[in-house]
Amino acid sequence: MTSPENPFIFGEIIEEPNFVDRASELSQLVRDLADGQKVLLLSPRRFGKSSLVTLALLKLKKRHVHTVNLTVSSYASYAQFLEKFAEKVLRAAGPWDRVKDWVTRFGRNVKPDINYNMTTGEVGLSLGKGPGFDPTPIAPEVFAMPGELTKNGGFRMAICLDEFQQISEFDSGSVENAIRNQVQEQREVGYVFAGSQPSLMKEMLSAKRPFHKAGPQMFLDKIPASDWKEFIARQFGKRGRKLEAHAMEALLTAADLIPYDVQAEGQA
Ligand SMILES: Nc1ncnc2c1ncn2[C@@H]1O[C@H](COP(=O)(O)OP(=O)(O)OP(=O)(O)O)[C@@H](O)[C@H]1O
Ligand SMILES: [Mg+2]
Known part of the structure; x- marks a missing residue:
């Protein structure tokens, strides 16, 4: 935390009053996400991607777009990432009454353990599988969730996958394929894939990879x-x-x- 005497904020996600410049990037990102675009946001480390995305999602939330923010590098395995993705999407799609019928249909194939906490109103989700579990076969269904939920629920969604370059660590390319195939069908869902290592991201966007021409690219420059x-x-x-x-x-x-x-x- 910064002391009240310290006029500067660093190492945390910046809040709007302390947000410098980036006005055009911010409005562009909000517009694209509201539009259901799949945006690729690139810059070297520390240029302000996460701050920009957080602010954009906050603005979308005020417009009743349901938002999800996930940092890919926080998860040790593909299974763990999928589990959190599913859980956060389900929470964002809530309230529970609205999603529970849908959840049973979704559950038929993926068979997640879903628990609803009556006191907090929070949904918890577990894929309920051991450490050796290979989630590849169920991944397409998990990535299809935002599309299904928005279609059924009549709302829009905006999803950020931060540190997206890390996705290639999970396996040898089937993750990229699975995500790309699903998200391109989702007209009500905007995505921002933010990457901190431009060289890795460039490779991901190259001609032979699934994310080639997936959507508009946004490069953050210095302020x-x-x-x-x-x-x-x-x-x-x-x-x-x-x-x-x-x-x-x-x-x-x-x-x-x-x-x-x-x-x-x-x-x-
Ligand atoms: N628009 C801004 N105005 C003022 N300060 C900013 C702005 N954007 C970022 N910062 C400052 O820079 C720091 C790093 O920003 P942020 O974490 O958003 O960058 P990043 O590109 O996501 O970095 P990384 O690649 O390490 O994840 C923030 O904690 C904040 O101090
Ligand atoms: Mg960041």
Whole structure:
């Protein structure tokens, strides 16, 4: 956490008042996701992908789009990732009354353990299989869930798969195929696939891979110095402090305008 005296926020997802620039990227992403596009968001580390996506999903939520945010690299195995994907999609599709009939139909093939907590109103889902379980055969059905739920429920959904380049770690390519095949059918569901390693992502988007031409590509650039200056002056001003021009220049140079570095240098 940052102390109240520290005008900078780094290493966390940024909130709107502290969000610098990116206005056109933000509105474009919101529009594309609301439209059901499959967006590929690329940049090197720390440029602000996760922050941008989080804000976009928040805006969509206000427009009653149901949202899901999943970081692929948080899961140790394909089975675990599928389980969380299914659970988060089901939760986002809720309330329970609305999805429970659908769930029994979905359950017929995938046979997940689904429990509903009456007190919290939360749905829990487990694929209920041991560590040696190969989820490949049920993957298409799991990835089809958002499409089925939105069609049946009459709502739209926006899903982010962050650190998407990690998906290729799960197996030798069938995951990419399974996702691509399912998502392209889902007109009510917008996806953003955010990747931190441009070289890996570029390879994933190359001609022979399933994600080739899957949707619009968005590249995040560094935030221009002029936008940072205004923000930094404002942050200092809020606390009755002023930053000398040369200190401002030094800060921006040191940070090379990468969002994380500017925020971190700023508080040093
Ligand atoms: N638009 C922004 N305005 C101000 N600060 C930002 C902005 N975007 C990102 N930051 C700062 O940069 C840090 C890193 O941003 P974020 O985690 O969103 O980047 P990322 O591209 O997802 O990084 P990674 O590739 O490591 O996941 C944030 O914690 C925040 O301090
Ligand atoms: Mg990130």
